[in-house]
Amino acid sequence: MGEPEQEWAESILGQVIHTYSVFKDKTKLYPEYLPDRLPHREPQLKSLAQVFKPLLTSKSEGIHRVILTGGYGTGKTATSRMFGKTIATIAQKHGLSLKYIHINCYKARTLPQVLIAISNALQISIPHRGLSSQEMMKGIIDELEDTDSYAIVALDEFDYFVQSNPVNSVYFLVRMYDDDFLGKKRVHFIFITRNTSLIHSLDKSISTFFMHNVIYFPPYSSRELSSILKDRVELAFYDGTVSEEVINYIAHLEGYDKDGSGSARTAIEILMRAGESADSSGRQRVSIDDVRKAHIVVKPELAMLQDTLEALSTHYLILLLAIVKTLKKQESSFVRIGDVEETYRVLCESYGEKPRRHTQIYTYIMDMKKMRIIHTKTSGKGFRGKSTLVGISSAPLDILEARLEETIKTRL
Ligand SMILES: Nc1ncnc2c1ncn2[C@@H]1O[C@H](COP(=O)(O)OP(=O)(O)OP(=O)(O)O)[C@@H](O)[C@H]1O
Ligand SMILES: [Mg+2]
Structure with a gap:
């Protein structure tokens, strides 16, 4: 027998620890989790493959650049990551060394930081101090050259980069090979941005380039969200805790053709909060009212x-x-x-x-x-x-x- 206080505390902790949860694996609902499939994004994946295919087939001499654009939560980041992971594997099977590097421009905010992130991802040690951007880039390209490798660099949240950096830094990345660059082009880019208007405000040569190389991510309809949510429910929840009605209801709230913004991110977050709401009241099924509660938590403007x-x-x-x-x-x-x-x-x-x-x-x-x-x-x-x-x-x-x-x- 333990001390009375300990028994008391144990029973309180036990109430929480041994309580039933509707979640089998909540991490499957976290924004950073990359699912095995991305329903309704096959066309965008195919377009990406189309853009970078020459890298695999003919050791291309060209430079491959594309812009992914679309609203909040429409799967740009997830699709790019999935593409990168897969293309690297396929390249390997072709006996080609191709690396995919995903950089979030919120984290790497300046040109030197972007270049450092690229060199870190390639495990190149180049001195970070006292080098110009040109010199750093040369270090990166030399290393790729020495190892006969290629890199696809995805610059996520690129609108943020455009907004917060001098236009020269933007040109540096976008126009990298414009100055009679000799030899194989080793570094290629995916630019990810929510809106394209920023880019159109840049130099005409750049904006024309972008206009011809855009993959668009439309907001999700409620039907599309239903199927996305269904996949996640299977991964994250125990059987029978989330009804089809709950799934369709969330899809209706967020579906672009209905009242919503068409964001998978918001839909998945509502699903998660609704599950938490069911847990906190000790219920074994998620109710429509749990969804309503979750909806205001996720969208406080409803208050x-x-x-x-x-x-x-x-x-x-x-x-x-x-x-x-x-x-x-x-x-x-x-x-x-x-x-x-x-x-x-x-x-x-x-x-x-x-x-x-x-x-x-x-x-x-x-x-x-x-x-x-x-x-x-x-x-x-x-x-x-x-x-x-x-x-x-x-x-x-x-x-x-x-x-x-x-x-x-x-x-x-
Ligand atoms: N087609 C899909 N199938 C399954 N899950 C998806 C799909 N599209 C998006 N998601 C999920 O929705 C969430 C948001 O997607 P993602 O981060 O890719 O959006 P985004 O377009 O990059 O948004 P933002 O512009 O806000 O960064 C992620 O958890 C992602 O896994
Ligand atoms: Mg994103």
């Missing part, structure tokens, strides 16, 4: 909802409350307007208010959709006939319900 509520007139609030109550009662992510109207009429009665007509209610719903308080979709399978369905993404239902009841009470 601004309170201000929006203040601005709405009372019948909007009663209608919104009716939506919340119907969603709660049916425990689903979307409900039919017909069911909402029924709850709305009951609420009006209890508040002593005269209910508005159907057409008016429909207008209110469309208004609130525009204000992004609710979202709608048309019913598919599982509902009789075609009708409009409404859902709420902006707040956990309990919190929203309490706030609405409070606000309505003070109004009436």
Whole structure:
């Protein structure tokens, strides 16, 4: 028997340690984890292969450069890394020494830092002090020459580099071989950037080059996000903890064709936070309300909802409350307007208010959709006939319900 204090502490720690978790392996949801497959990025991978193929086949004399562009969380970094890893392996099979070097320009902020990062990755020791950029680059190329090797350097967050460095440094990298460079070209580049407008503001010769060598990463649709999330759920969660409804709901929130930004990063983060929310309340399944909670954590701007509520007139609030109550009662992510109207009429009665007509209610719903308080979709399978369905993404239902009841009470 241990000391009483120790037993006490042990039992508290035990409560945490022995508690069930929905996660089998949470690290599979971390941003730095590179999955084995990247669904919906086959075209971009193929284009990359197209650009660098000559390096494998003909010991090319040309210089290969490409720019990857697209919004936040659209898979640029992941695709580039996957390409680099794979092309290096394939090159090896061809008896060719090809190295892929991924550099984040947030970390290597200046030209000398970029060059140091390249030489470190190649395990070249060149003195960092007292050398000009030209001399450092020459050291790198000489080393590649001596070992008959090639390098593909990916400069990630390159927009940051363009913004924070003198234009000469940018030209140095982009135009590396422009000055009658003799011999084989050993260093090739992938430039990764969220927006291309910065690059268009550069010298015309550079911007024309970039225009012809762009691989675009469009934002993900909700269907695409569904399949990406499904893969991750299998890797990171225990069976049966995340339903298809939860997956589709997150995909709907973030899908570019719906209300979202089309970012896989945000979708995966919502999935992770929703799992944490289920864990912290000791539930063995992730619920739609866990997703709502996670959504505001990940997108704090949704907390601004309170201000929006203040601005709405009372019948909007009663209608919104009716939506919340119907969603709660049916425990689903979307409900039919017909069911909402029924709850709305009951609420009006209890508040002593005269209910508005159907057409008016429909207008209110469309208004609130525009204000992004609710979202709608048309019913598919599982509902009789075609009708409009409404859902709420902006707040956990309990919190929203309490706030609405409070606000309505003070109004009436
Ligand atoms: N097609 C995909 N399949 C599976 N996971 C993906 C896919 N696209 C992106 N991801 C995942 O989403 C997250 C964000 O992707 P990534 O970091 O590549 O985006 P990005 O385009 O570089 O965004 P940013 O511009 O913000 O850097 C990563 O965890 C990545 O693994
Ligand atoms: Mg990135």
